[in-house]
Amino acid sequence: MKPLWCFLIVLFVLPVLPHPLHVSEYWITLLNYIGLYSIVALGLVLLTGVGGMTSFGQAAFVGVGAYATAYLTTQFGLSPWLALLVGIALTVLVALVIGAVTMRLSGHFLPLGTIAWGLSLYYLFGNLEALGKYDGINGIPALSVLGISLQSGRSIYYLIWIVVLVAVVSIQNLLNSRPGRAIRSLRGASVMAEAMGVNTAWMRVVIFVYAAVLAAISGFLYAHLQRAVNPTPFGLNHGIEYLFMAVVGGVGHVWGAILGAAILTIVQDYLQSLLPMLLGESGNFEIIVFGILMVALLQYARRGVWPFVARWFPRGPHVQAPEQAEPLPRRAKPAAGEALLVVDGVRKQFGGLVAVNDVSFEVNAGQIVALIGPNGAGKSTTFNLVTGVLQATRGRIHFRGERIDALSSREIVKRGIGRTFQHVKLLPSMTVLENVAIGAHLRGSNGVWRSVARLNAAEEARLMFDAAEQIRRVGLEQHMYDEAGSLALGQQRIMEIARALCCDPTLLLLDEPAAGLRYREKQQLADLLRKLQADGMSVLLVEHDMDFVMNLADRLVVMEFGTRIAQGLPEEVQNDPAVVEAYLGGVE
Structure with missing residues (x-):
């Protein structure tokens, strides 16, 4: 992880470099948009890459966050930070209603459903008189932090990238937790997850809402960066672009969201200038190039660009089991x-x-x-x-x-009643320890928000300690930190027994x-x-x-x-x- 932290340090130093290394306003603006897009793409990594639910409608949630702060600050003079809270609450409400219906869909019906509600919200923004119809809302006030006005792109740069960093850390905290393991099981192992006590339907709604909140925060920052909003950036085209960013970077990788946002934003900017010069006429020719690039990417790098970049960095440590922890409560044994x-x-x-x-x-x-x-x-x-x-x-x-x-x-x-399966059901990219710990899902209680804030350390230690005990019980301790997909079939079946034993x-x-x-x-x-x-x-x-x-x-x-x-x-x-x-x- 050290090279990544070095990358972040460099990113935060860029705006204040002295001459002749001074970064121009052009690049600051570009980096601001990369940051805004990264926040949305991070939500798509959680929703699509980890949870397995394709969404083309995230741009609409960006619009909810942007229009909420624009309307409340211009019409009622509300503080932007209070408007942010109202916008998040509104987004949660809208996402709960939409998610309760949409997340029940599967196959090709799910992306079609996200297109439908994304278009609905887009046309709602453009037809409401209170929101200025297609002209939108102007005169949005600049943000202010600790009395410092963030009027310029250079001054709001730090706030945008701090939000990006917080989003990255929060998602990583979530994925390395009890509800995170349940979320990771949604993609191709939902029957197993239900058998371990996971409410998969609710988990789908939870990550849908979480991704929507990240999109709304991006919309809030966008509105105060632009100081004006209209429906154009919140349509289906932008929803597709956000998904492109996640896929290009590596839809299953948190850091891939930032990489994908950077690649697409920079390439799009250059193509918009270069293609009209080469072709001798203006038009949205960059979309054609994007289509060709996407086909090539899906053909030769289906996991995105990030896995190639990640080879340069040392791999972070796996989730470890503690040597000692307070044991989890156990059921009373029945009489013989x-x-x-x-x-x-x-x-x-x-x-x-x-x-x-x-x-x-x-x-x-x-x-x-x-x-x-x-x-x-x-x-x-x-x-x-x-x-x-x-x-x-x-x-x-x-x-x-x-x-x-x-x-x-x-x-x-x-x-x-604990169970195994006729055809082994496991999460091959997770370690044996993490797979077995899914069995202890019902024996923990910390939810998503405590996990995001990392307030679950004591319970996580108990869950991991018990999972390690069951792995030793079945004789797989030497494979505890190996990826489950690398085990032989017989070892995978033994691992399933350990997971079932973790249910107590x-x-x-x-x-x-x-x-x-x-x-x-x-x-x-x-x-x-x-x-x-x-x-x-x-x-x-x-x-x-x-x-x-x-x-x-x-x-x-x-x-x-x-x-x-x-x-x-x-x-x-x-x-x-x-x-x-x-x-x-x-x-x-």
């Missing part, structure tokens, strides 16, 4: 033999297809129960009914006496944990499960590998074509004619 999970006549239909046909079984405290059967037997569907991913068509599921078949995944994990479960549900593992890895997995059972953990294991579970499980439940065909002790089930028929197709 207590009926933990009772599945009673559960049925699941998909239209005319009966995937699970009136299946019943129990899991008692301290037991390892294996739900086995050939491929397509309905094991994973039954598993998903128990964990709330699917809702049963009929039947009842009770956990420790409470009916849970109508609950969501998020509510079920609160009751003490009473019952552990494992969906085909031995799938794709070699013989030795299966033996190591079996040893781990026996160790967890000795520690008092109850396990429901979904498998199709009968050899793996035969010497591991206390009881077996066998399914075929969605129906339970046998249950009992392993030696009883192994000799059951119906089971032999299901696995071997019958014997002579």
Whole structure:
């Protein structure tokens, strides 16, 4: 990080360099706009690059912040700083309303939705008489800080870049926190996040609002820099440019937002002067060049420019687990033999297809129960009914006496059921420690704003300490700070078990944990499960590998074509004619 801080120091020194190194007003103006655009692009890194939600409408939120301060300061003589607070409050309200609707969309409907509300706000600015219609509002007063008037571009330069720096630090603080790990799981791992207790729908709205607030602050600064506003800078074209900046710099990288804003602003400025000279006529030819550059970038540098620049800088330290911390509270263990999970006549239909046909079984405290059967037997569907991913068509599921078949995944994990997945679900660019810590989401309480202000240090230490303990418990301590995507499949499955243990479960549900593992890895997995059972953990294991579970499980439940065909002790089930028929197709 040291070279980046050196870069910031140089940036803050530029305006006061003596002659002949004096920076001209032209470059100060350009740097001011780079800073304003960077603030918006930083919000898009959080929203699009991290959260996976493409937005073309951020320019409209810039307009909300700009028009709020312009109207309040010119019409009512309100202090610009009070107008900023009102503008932020208005932006939060508008973003909550829009986000509650838009963030439910997915696929191509989401960017289309952002285009729709972005255009709506743009035309609202241009048609309201109170806002001066398309002529806008003039005579906006200059900002004043500690009695110093910021009338010139050079004087407001520092304020703009201080805001940029605060935005960078706040986003980094957020991403390296409990809610930040939840936000990072939104992109491609939302099912896993829900199973760990994350309210993914609310998290989407939260980062949408946060990105909108950053855009509004940029609009506030823009209004007092220009001293006039009109709808033109807040239309769809500028919304697309902001997204271009984030993508060019590296939409998944915080510092990439600043780099992208600098590249596009400088290139656009030069092209606007150069292209008319080369072509002999004026026009928006820079848009054509931008289109060509964007196609080339997406073809050859899909992660943006920042990853190439980052090679020159030493990598910052990973989030570390403390050597000691106050332990997190744990659930009381159930009495041995207590009926933990009772599945009673559960049925699941998909239209005319009966995937699970009136299946019943129990899991008692301290037991390892294996739900086995050939491929397509309905094991994973039954598993998903128990964990709330699917809702049963009929039947009842009770956990420790409470009916849970109508609950969501998020509510079920609160009751003490942790799970893994048939196909490994992890965040490959995050470390093993950070992936496992997602499992402890419900055991923390600090939210977004405490994380942004870094008031969550004590809780973070406890969460990371517990995650490290679970990693050691499953034998992956030597990989604690490795990227999860670099692990072998067997290690990734073990890591998923550590993540589930971080939920502090009473019952552990494992969906085909031995799938794709070699013989030795299966033996190591079996040893781990026996160790967890000795520690008092109850396990429901979904498998199709009968050899793996035969010497591991206390009881077996066998399914075929969605129906339970046998249950009992392993030696009883192994000799059951119906089971032999299901696995071997019958014997002579």
